[in-house]
Amino acid sequence: MPRKPRLFVPGVPQHVVQRGNNRQQTFFDESDFQLYLECLRLAGEEFGVSVHAYVLMTNHVHLLVTPDSVEALSRTMQSVGRQ
Numbered sequence: 001m002p003r004k005p006r007l008f009v010p011g012v013p014q015h016v017v018q019r020g021n022n023r024q025q026t027f028f029d030e031s032d033f034q035l036y037l038e039c040l041r042l043a044g045e046e047f048g049v050s051v052h053a054y055v056l057m058t059n060h061v062h063l064l065v066t067p068d069s070v071e072a073l074s075r076t077m078q079s080v081g082r083q
Helices: 030-047 072-081
Strands: 014-019 049-056 060-067
Touching (some): 014 072, 030 060, 030 072, 049 072, 060 072
Antiparallel strands (some): 014 060
C-alpha cells in the first residue's frame, strides 16, 4: 500500500523526525551537534522556517518547526542534509 502524500500547510507547526541510515549514529561529538544547529539556523532563515524546539540524539533529531510556504520545509531539510 503506498503511503499517503505529505500535507504541507504554511503557518502550521509540524513535527519532523530525521534519522541516520539504518538508525546509525550521525552525531559523534559536541561539534557535530553545533554544526547541525548552525546549518539548520541558516537554512531556516534562508527558506522561511521557524524552529520552535529541537531534540538532538546521537542517531536522530526531532524538530518542531513552522514553514512560511509550501516548499519551505522540504527546501530547508534538503539544505541541511547536503551539509
